[in-house]
Amino acid sequence: MIDLDTDYGIGAAAQAFLARAGKMLIGGQWVDSASGEFFETRDPATGRIIGRVAAGDAEDVDKAVRAARNTLEGRLWGGMLPAAREKLLLNLADLVERHAEELIELESLDNGKPVTIARMIDIGRAPNFIRYMAGWATKIEGATITPSVAMGPHARFHAYTLKEPVGVVGGIIPWNFPFVMALWKTCPALATGSTVVLKPAEQTPLTALRLGELIQEAGFPDGVVNIVTGLGETAGAALARHPGIDKIAFTGSTAVGKAIARAAADNVTRVTLELGGKSPVIIMPDADLDQAIVGAARAIFFNAGQVCGAGSRLFVHNAIYDEVLSGIARIASAMKIGPGLDPATEMGPLVSEEQRQRVLHYIESGLSEGGELLAGGNVRAGDGYFVTPTVFGRVKPEMTVAREEIFGPVLAAASFETIDEVVNLANDSQYGLVAGIWSTNINVVHRMIPRIRSGTVYVNAHNLMDPAVPFGGNKQSGYGREMSKMAIDMYTETKSVYIAY
Ligand code: ADP
Numbered sequence: 070m071i072d073l074d075t076d077y078g079i080g081a082a083a084q085a086f087l088a089r090a091g092k093m094l095i096g097g098q099w100v101d102s103a104s105g106e107f108f109e110t111r112d113p114a115t116g117r118i119i120g121r122v123a124a125g126d127a128e129d130v131d132k133a134v135r136a137a138r139n140t141l142e143g144r145l146w147g148g149m150l151p152a153a154r155e156k157l158l159l160n161l162a163d164l165v166e167r168h169a170e171e172l173i174e175l176e177s178l179d180n181g182k183p184v185t186i187a188r189m190i191d192i193g194r195a196p197n198f199i200r201y202m203a204g205w206a207t208k209i210e211g212a213t214i215t216p217s218v219a220m221g222p223h224a225r226f227h228a229y230t231l232k233e234p235v236g237v238v239g240g241i242i243p244w245n246f247p248f249v250m251a252l253w254k255t256c257p258a259l260a261t262g263s264t265v266v267l268k269p270a271e272q273t274p275l276t277a278l279r280l281g282e283l284i285q286e287a288g289f290p291d292g293v294v295n296i297v298t299g300l301g302e303t304a305g306a307a308l309a310r311h312p313g314i315d316k317i318a319f320t321g322s323t324a325v326g327k328a329i330a331r332a333a334a335d336n337v338t339r340v341t342l343e344l345g346g347k348s349p350v351i352i353m354p355d356a357d358l359d360q361a362i363v364g365a366a367r368a369i370f371f372n373a374g375q376v377c378g379a380g381s382r383l384f385v386h387n388a389i390y391d392e393v394l395s396g397i398a399r400i401a402s403a404m405k406i407g408p409g410l411d412p413a414t415e416m417g418p419l420v421s422e423e424q425r426q427r428v429l430h431y432i433e434s435g436l437s438e439g440g441e442l443l444a445g446g447n448v449r450a451g452d453g454y455f456v457t458p459t460v461f462g463r464v465k466p467e468m469t470v471a472r473e474e475i476f477g478p479v480l481a482a483a484s485f486e487t488i489d490e491v492v493n494l495a496n497d498s499q500y501g502l503v504a505g506i507w508s509t510n511i512n513v514v515h516r517m518i519p520r521i522r523s524g525t526v527y528v529n530a531h532n533l534m535d536p537a538v539p540f541g542g543n544k545q546s547g548y549g550r551e552m553s554k555m556a557i558d559m560y561t562e563t564k565s566v567y568i569a570y
């Protein structure tokens with residue numbers, strides 16, 4: 070299907086997948102869309118088309134939801150014991166490990182991210198995550214409850230709770246960590262015995278489709294995981310409003326999250342939302358500056374800033390402001406930008422031309438609203454959706470680059486004098502996903518943590534993730550939590566049982 074003539078090339082396995090990919094997975098069958106329509110996915114480093122993928126819409130979503138419902142209620146999956154579900158997930162983890170190189174190449178090619186990131190994070194951490202969730206399959210338990218009041222002079226009862234699968238899950242996921250997101254929405258659901266209809270982002274459908282193949286190979290019954298590729302406004306919207314969906318798990322922009330919650334409200338479909346961020350990074354005067362400068366630069370430039378927890382607002386104490394900003398600007402200017410498939414690349418292109426235009430528009434607003442440009446601010450010559458790592462200094466809280474999520478490599482920095490001042494600045498956002506504090510003063514750190522409104526606080530670190538630690542947002546960054554036992558809670562319903570005796 071494609072003619073890859075780059076110097077970097079991709080292996081035979083990834084090449085073979087590109088040649089066969091393009092169909093959707095519904096009820097265990099690889100099928101075209103009902104309409105017969107396709108859309109194209111591109112290599113962000115060159116803009117070339119790398120694949121044509123079925124453009125599913127409402128009719129395909131409906132078929133997939135029916136398949137997921139049948140499987141949910143059928144003997145094969147509905148009657149499967151937890152240890153068997155655990156084993157299937159463990160099989161999947163092994164397969165992901167075995168096909169890691171192929172998945173790394175596909176992820177880098179479809180999304181544009183450096184292979185080093187795909188190897189270390191996206192694909193490298195995946196087996197661990199799957200195995201963590203596999204473990205929960207056999208550890209889901211309710212409670213026995215001693216009744217607290219009398220129900221009449223003689224009546225007695227016994228009470229307990231059952232934890233049951235939430236049902237058919239609709240997973241709608243973004244393009245920044247395509248494979249990771251596909252796993253976040255499927256593995257906890259599968260551990261509980263739920264079934265899934267997954268809608269990957271139209272920019273990056275490939276690794277989710279490869280995951281579908283591996284799920285089949287692992288031995289999951291047909292219809293446990295269904296994958297409908299398609300556009301957000303068609304396939305995504307149809308999933309969000311489908312009455313056969315019990316729970317929507319969404320990661321993406323706040324605007325789309327609100328639309329999904331509204332659509333789901335008509336059926337009282339359960340919803341969890343992991344949305345945008347405008348996360349503050351605070352550097353205190355007592356911080357280890359070498360670490361903090363590198364850490365703050367990574368916090369914004371990792372994955373070209375296309376990270377929901379990106380540290381996009383930087384607050385640096387007056388006493389060290391100039392030193393920190395010149396250090397970050399130096400790192401930004403020295404970053405090696407190039408195609409993701411080049412192992413030397415530190416920052417790849419953005420995912421799409423649309424995303425590049427969005428980011429450039431924000432850079433223009435930073436300039437016109439009076440930001441001080443310390444690094445970057447332009448595009449890289451040649452093809453591909455490249456933007457240079459950009460640093461704005463002396464940013465005022467009311468400026469657009471300080472308020473809106475850019476989802477690109479653009480840092481908005483400002484200085485502060487007191488702790489009260491910086492806590493207020495950090496909290497002055499509609500978002501509340503993560504926050505970073507760099508300091509060697511543990512007393513100050515402990516006093517600041519409870520005052521910051523965010524789902525996660527990093528101290529002397531940024532963008533850490535662990536399958537056992539909950540992740541999610543406050544305020545307009547969303548509700549619900551991913552990972553940890555809390556993720557399992559999000560994919561179960563509690564049934565209370567009273568037995569009179
Ligand atoms: P971005 O704007 O950065 O592409 P989105 O929030 O639009 O992020 O995309 C995240 C996911 O939401 C994608 O899978 C996309 O197809 C899907 N999506 C977009 N619009 C809608 C919608 N109206 N209803 C349901 N899903 C949508």
Ligand code: MG
Pocket residue numbers: 110111112113178179180272273274
């Ligand atoms: Mg693509």
